[in-house]
Amino acid sequence: MCDAFKRLDKTYFFSSYSQMISCKEMLSELSVHFPHRCLWLSQSIVRSTRYGGTTLQSQQQDNANHTIGMIKMRLSGQIITTRFNPPKACAVPMSVGGQLARLIEIATDDAKLSSMYIGWCTFT
Incomplete structure (x- = not known):
């Protein structure tokens, strides 16, 4: 567990990201079995359809499969976002160093930082 309020050096991020990439098979299995609630719900409904349950709307299922696919692609080293890194550019x-540099570049984008700041402002 890391302290969210403590400044961490670059070696910590590099080593933890390297460890995460080395465990990508385990993490991809976890993403399928223990993802966000809406993804979990979608996967459980798909499992229930095999036993005669109701079907899930195709758009929700496509979104869940797309999100799980994006998680697996990022674990394999392909950083894909529609705005910063189109899918064709990251084949x-x-x-690991390139991924970290790209993620830092995306995270420090002024437009994203300003919209995040506006989201945290209290409007009274």
Whole structure:
């Protein structure tokens, strides 16, 4: 567990990200079995349809499959976002250092930071 209020150095991020990439098979299995609630619900409904349950709307199922696919792609080293890194531009997996540099570049985008700041402002 890491302290969210403590400043961490780059070696911590590099080593933890490297460890996460080395365990990508386990993490992808966890993402299928223990994802966010809406994804979990979608997967459980799919499982129930095999035993005669009701079907899930195709759009919700497509969204759940797309999200799980994005998680697996990111664990394999392919950072894909529609705005910063289109899918065609990232066909080859990146190195861990390249992934970190790209994620830092995306996270420090001024537009994203300003919209996040506006979201945290209290309007009274």
